[in-house]
Amino acid sequence: MSVEEQIKDIIARIVHVDKAILSREGTFKDIQADSLDVVQAMVAIEETFDIEIPDEEAQEFQNLGDLVDYVEGRVSGKEKV
Amino acid sequence: MLEVSRKITVAVDAMGGDYAPEEIVKGAILAAQKSDVEIALVGPMEILQGELAKYKFVHDLPIRCVEANEVIGESESPAVAVRRKTNSSIAIAAKLVKSGEADALVGAGSSGAVAVSAIQFIGMLEGMDRPAIGASFGNFAPNVVLMDFGANVDCKPHHLLSFAIAGSVYAKKLLNIANPTVGLLSTGVEEGKGNELVREAYPLLKNSGLNFIGSIEGNDILSGRANVIVCDGFVGNVVIKFSETIADHALEWIKRRLRKYPPLRSVATLLFRRMIPMTKMSYEAEDAGGGVLWGVDGVVRVAHGSCRAPQIAHAILSARNAVKADIVGCLKSGLTESKKEGNSLRRYSYVR
Numbered sequence: 001m002s003v004e005e006q007i008k009d010i011i012a013r014i015v016h017v018d019k020a021i022l023s024r025e026g027t028f029k030d031i032q033a034d035s036l037d038v039v040q041a042m043v044a045i046e047e048t049f050d051i052e053i054p055d056e057e058a059q060e061f062q063n064l065g066d067l068v069d070y071v072e073g074r075v076s077g078k079e080k081v
Numbered sequence: 082m083l084e085v086s087r088k089i090t091v092a093v094d095a096m097g098g099d100y101a102p103e104e105i106v107k108g109a110i111l112a113a114q115k116s117d118v119e120i121a122l123v124g125p126m127e128i129l130q131g132e133l134a135k136y137k138f139v140h141d142l143p144i145r146c147v148e149a150n151e152v153i154g155e156s157e158s159p160a161v162a163v164r165r166k167t168n169s170s171i172a173i174a175a176k177l178v179k180s181g182e183a184d185a186l187v188g189a190g191s192s193g194a195v196a197v198s199a200i201q202f203i204g205m206l207e208g209m210d211r212p213a214i215g216a217s218f219g220n221f222a223p224n225v226v227l228m229d230f231g232a233n234v235d236c237k238p239h240h241l242l243s244f245a246i247a248g249s250v251y252a253k254k255l256l257n258i259a260n261p262t263v264g265l266l267s268t269g270v271e272e273g274k275g276n277e278l279v280r281e282a283y284p285l286l287k288n289s290g291l292n293f294i295g296s297i298e299g300n301d302i303l304s305g306r307a308n309v310i311v312c313d314g315f316v317g318n319v320v321i322k323f324s325e326t327i328a329d330h331a332l333e334w335i336k337r338r339l340r341k342y343p344p345l346r347s348v349a350t351l352l353f354r355r356m357i358p359m360t361k362m363s364y365e366a367e368d369a370g371g372g373v374l375w376g377v378d379g380v381v382r383v384a385h386g387s388c389r390a391p392q393i394a395h396a397i398l399s400a401r402n403a404v405k406a407d408i409v410g411c412l413k414s415g416l417t418e419s420k421k422e423g424n425s426l427r428r429y430s431y432v433r
Binding site: 014016032034035036038039040042043055056058 | 158159160161163164165196197200201204205210211233235237239
């Protein structure tokens with residue numbers, strides 16, 4: 001399963017939304033996720049991909065696509081190492 | 082009960098609370114004097130050592146200091162602050178629990194910061210969406226537990242279902258009620274009453290497989306009709322803090338009414354203090370103040386921000402008792418049973 005699909009699965013599970021409504025252009029605000037939803041999603045993503053997402057970098061994400069791209073970058077970086 | 086042969090270690094956020102660090106450190110000392118608990122005080126080392134230096138006998142006590150050079154203030158957004166200040170006292174205390182260096186955590190700072198730290202660094206139990214602070218009303222309504230009373234001021238319907246499941250486990254395992262009744266706190270007993278959150282949560286609870294008896298109103302909170310009362314943390318916090326003060330205000334009212342009859346006033350005061358359970362509840366609240374954060378994979382005890390040393394000591398001992406009672410194991414097994422019975426939260430998702 002792709003990184004994007006895995007991230008969508010995590011968000012759908014935590015925020016209790018249908019995965020089909022999640023798009024790269026969408027934001028946590030669009031799906032009415034509150035701050036604890038976001039924290040839980042970030043923790044789950046960090047655990048799933050065994051990475052840490054510093055809050056300073058997380059603040060830069062404009063939408064789900066940015067988050068997916070960031071995680072993909074970190075995962076591929078780890079694979080190269 | 083969990084067999085714990087070694088001493089239980091409680092990590093205490095020394096910088097959280099209205100009277101931190103003075104009263105927190107003093108409370109830790111009281112707890113260490115009263116019981117066989119070990120304490121890890123977490124905060125800036127210089128401040129902790131300065132506080133401990135005020136007490137001559139402290140070297141004999143099982144208290145150690147753990148450095149944390151950041152502090153999260155009450156006015157900060159918990160979700161942002163905990164992720165940014167990973168060396169804050171509450172974060173480090175939570176990490177001690179995660180690593181196994183401590184068995185439990187006590188925090189009297191922002192409830193939100195305690196909850197976020199617990200989610201971030203200790204983790205949630207499978208089957209729980211949100212942590213909730215749960216507590217009973219003491220002797221006044223011994224068979225009633227309220228969830229949540231402050232961890233989540235804004236909730237979604239499935240969170241309330243999550244609280245109901247945790248509350249049912251609490252009632253079964255700690256209050257020994259075989260089939261606890263669950264009530265949704267509302268402004269009327271009819272299904273269509275209440276705000277949007279309550280109206281959306283109602284069918285979830287109705288179809289949950291739990292022993293849901295419908296909505297209950299405020300006048301039924303203490304009646305025991307519902308063993309588990311479910312509400313969001315905003316409402317729960319108001320309810321619990323209001324109920325904790327009723328006795329004190331009632332006593333003051335009696336004293337005022339009887340001020341012209343001193344002997345009668347003394348007798349009435351004595352009787353009220355000794356006989357009326359609400360008074361006892363009030364005093365219990367003074368001793369306790371707070372509750373266990375249910376749903377995270379470790380024992381986390383939230384204390385009121387206004388706690389002073391005796392209440393902090395009580396919270397530490399209560400956390401130790403929660404470890405001994407294996408409340409996390411109880412909730413885990415309860416959630417597994419609940420899942421087998423079909424009360425899974427995962428069956429529900431919003432269609433927006």
